[in-house]
Amino acid sequence: MPRPVRVLGVDDSLTMRKLLEVVFTAPTYELTLALTGAEAIAAVTRTQPDIVVMDYVLPDMRGIDICVSLSRSPATASIPIVVTSAKGAKVLDEFKSYSAVVGFVPKPFKPADLRAVVVDALRERAKPDAAATAPRAPAPAASAAAAAAPIATVPAGSAAAGPSAPRPARADAPKLAHAELEKLARSLFTALSPVFSKVPEWLHEMGSERPERFLAKKALTAKTIESLLEAVQPFVAPSETQSSEFSGSTDFVPLVELCALVARERRTGTLQLTRDGASIHVFVRHGELVAATHSDPAVYLAATDSPAWKLTPEQRRRAFEAHKKSGVPALVTFAECGGFPIEQLASCLKSASSHTLTRALDETWRFRWSSGALPTWADAHGTSVSIQSLRLVHLRRREDGDGSAEWAPSQLLLRAPGFTEHVRALELDADERTVLTLVNNRYHLRDVVEKSGLAPARVGRIVQRLAKVGLILGAPNAGAPTAGATSSVREASRRKVVLFEPDRRGVVPALTHRIGTARSGRDVVVAESPGELLSHVDAALEALIVNCSAKEVDAAQLARKVRESLEVAGATLIALVEPHDGARVAALKSAGFDGVLVKPFLLDELDALLAAA
Amino acid sequence: MSARTTNTTALVAVEGLSDELRALVAAACDETGIAPEFRDLHAAVGAASVPALVLAVLPSGRRHVGAEVERAATSQMGAAPLVLLCEEPLVDGAASLSDGRVTLIGAPITKATLKHRLRVALRRPHAAPPTNDVAKVEVHERRDAACWVGTVRAARLAWHIEATEGGVAVHAAPPEADAPPVVRYERATRHWSFEPRGELLGVGLVSARRAPRVTWFEPAERTRHALSAASGDVLVACFARQGDIHARQSARFVEALTATGSGGGPEVLEQLARALSASDAACDAVVLEVR
DSSP states (O other), X not given: OOOOEEEEEEOSOHHHHHHHHHHSOTTTEEEEEESSHHHHHHHHHHHOOSXXXXXXXXXSOBHHHHHHHHHTSHHHHTOOEEEEESSOGGGGGGGTTOTTEEEEEESSOOHHHHHXXXXXXXXXXXXXXXXXXXXXXXXXXXXXXXXXXXXXXXXXXXXXXOTTOOOOOOTTOOOOOHHHHHHHHHHHHXXXXXXXXXXXXXXXXXXXXXXHHHHHHHHOOHHHHHHXXXXXXXXXXXXXXXXXXXXXXXXXXXXXXXXXXXXXXXXXXXXXXXXXXXXXXXXXXXXXXXXXXXXSHHHHXXXXXXXXXXXXXXXXXXXXXXXXXXXXXXHHHHHHTTSSOGGGHHHXXXXXXXXXXXXXXXSOOEEEEEESOOOHHHHHHOOOOOHHHHHHHHHHHHOOSOGGGGSOTTOEEEEOTTHHHHHHTOXXXXXXXXXXXXXSSSOBHHHHHHHHOSOHHHHHHHHHHHHXXXXXXXXXOTTSOOHHHHHHHHHHHOEEEEEEOSOTTTTHHHHHHHHOOXXXXXXXXXXXXXXXXXXXXXXXXXXXXXXXXXXXOOHHHHHHHHHHOGGGTTSEEEEEEOGGGGGGHHHHHHHTOSEEEEXXXXXXXXXXXXXXX | OOOOOOSOEEEEEOTTOOHHHHHHHHHHHHHHTOEEEEEOTTSOOOOSSOOSEEEEEEOTTOOSOOHHHHHIIIIITTSOOEEEEESSOOTTSEEEEGGGTEEEEOSSOOXXXXXXXXXXXXXXXXXXXXXXXXXXXXXXXEEOSSEEEEEEESSOOSOEEEEETTEEEEEOSSOOTTOOXXXXXXXXXXXXXXXXXXXXXXXXXXXXXXXXXXXXEOGGGOOOEEEXXXXXXXXXXXXXXXXXXXXXXXXXXXXXXXXXXXXXXXXXXXXXXXXXXXXOOOEEEEEEEEO
């Protein structure tokens, strides 16, 4: 495997440094960052980069000063440099005499453009005659496309010009022969077959609703759209499908389903929502929803704006103007002019995005998807917003009535497949957490009601909601399960007890024999180390039994980790201690252990602890 | 241990008793000094003598003793201990219920297991005569209300046992004014407490119901231990003269303890007697088994 390309990025802007992190990722690249010229010069000596990407203006010196410094040493004089600047290609005049400067990228730029310039520069350097290349004059930015240009440049303004930038018409759309079109039609018909089979059943529910609207709502689910796209896929190149645009109304394809669709396809681009003169832009990177903005900055900032921010009225006015005109969120401008620490920008953007999207869930929007690169700020500071979280908020708002109607009190509740992965992405409220902790493949709905202390109707609603976001499954009719359901319940009920105990001869055999009988429905896993112990912590965990007298165990930390992990928060945590450690019982209990057994403990006591759980 | 002639009899119900098990019971009784009286409890035949205990088979899957057995062990015999020979295995090999009144022995039953359980179940309120042939060590055993107690003396030190209805206390020598016993079992609270002190070299606790099965409390700890007791617990207190260079050979005891099977206290006592007879260790030991 070739070693990664070492890139030194020099920029005093956090936004730009974040962007460089997005562009130059491992394992292809090994990125080192510097904020000032002095740091850059020191880093060049220290890391011997393959290429330097530097801003033209730095807090302590200009880019040309760095070039002068590097040119003085034979070890650093030939390291290629790519300059970035918002001042335009005219800055290149300063670098005429330095052959090391091999590229220029105007700000703002697309990540792909910067990467292309760097790749070209390195490829040029790798040619045998590269070392003998004489200093060359930079070409005007506009002629950057010319392959012979000595300094590779990118045309100014080529970066994503905001979500409203019009897309060029597709002149190169594939032309299909009649036979191909017929095949495509058949393929689409096959993809829709499951929908057709359900129509008779749906007609009973239609009532007085307009048929086209009712059927579209029923049929045009994300799954159907996905099937249709799959059907189209063989007839067009994958890249064509990915770059396609599509549009519609959230009346027919709910916003959450729309987001889920682009996530599944790992698309990159912008989903534009419009309604009554307002618009929302949802930015998606490789299927990850990274940011959302509202055209009205006041609406956008409603959940995040803080009087503590140090902004003058003028700064605020300018930020709002920029927000409306260029689509750069006011939050980004606030942070860049020092209104609040730029380190908080990502979390503020996430909060504003969540707020914007959850508001949008209740309304009907026209939508248009456009594939393409994201604006620089979104690439640099956008962080993942969970689609399931949006779905959860949506459900919280929409639900009404008694949730227990669909779930009988005898319903056995199971954790759904993928529970551990899904639960991490959700922001649950306190009651949801309480209920979810009790859903551990052992309790029926009535048990959850009893143990949670919540009203039955509330528990019913929460259970339904959590089922809809894929966290809970109901075993079909626990009273008289079908054969399949029984097997599924049995499968899900098999639980795991993880044991860490250094006494392999005295204690481990006794415990494994006692706990792991076939009738108990438990599997016992003996961990070799506390690290391995934690690696077994997952949704199937029933109990963790740990010798807390072992020197390698940090009992308090272990208990905290388990208790903070929602998917195993309901697991029983049992500490074993050596006889001389008997005084630690109270401390371990307060650390979160359900029980502490001092050796030589009675196996009946262990049984009681497991049974109580 | 040798067979001895005795007037002590055991009533053995023949219902469900296989020939093999009958032979095993006869041999175990012989080695314990008990005369077995095999009888069909359905037949209205009076007992030749008042038996010291009743043995009966508990068939596989059964959770209750038959009415005849119950009658034999209660009204007819004046609350004799009942030993049930189970046809299925038990989690802990053997178990004791109702304050030691009922003993269950799980399959497979061996002569050694049966012999040891009979000794624990048998009511012998006073010190029994020495039960070993090895002159070097003195071995005694007796069963009190709270515990079965066995002692083995190779060093012949001055510790002494105080047994009452409330429990058992072992006092170390030399006596210290107002000093608590070095080992105590309290019957009411079912608690052990012990503190290696004076000539008490160490304490071992053996139980198939515990993890680990054998724990040795080192004398260097010098701390008082207290823990809940359970039926079947065997506690071994080991005494040695202070400064004796052989005192440290207590490790031999630990070895002996770990080899212990499901026979409980009597088996540990035999192991200790054998180990002490064969070694230079000048130690005494007290073995207590909770009923």
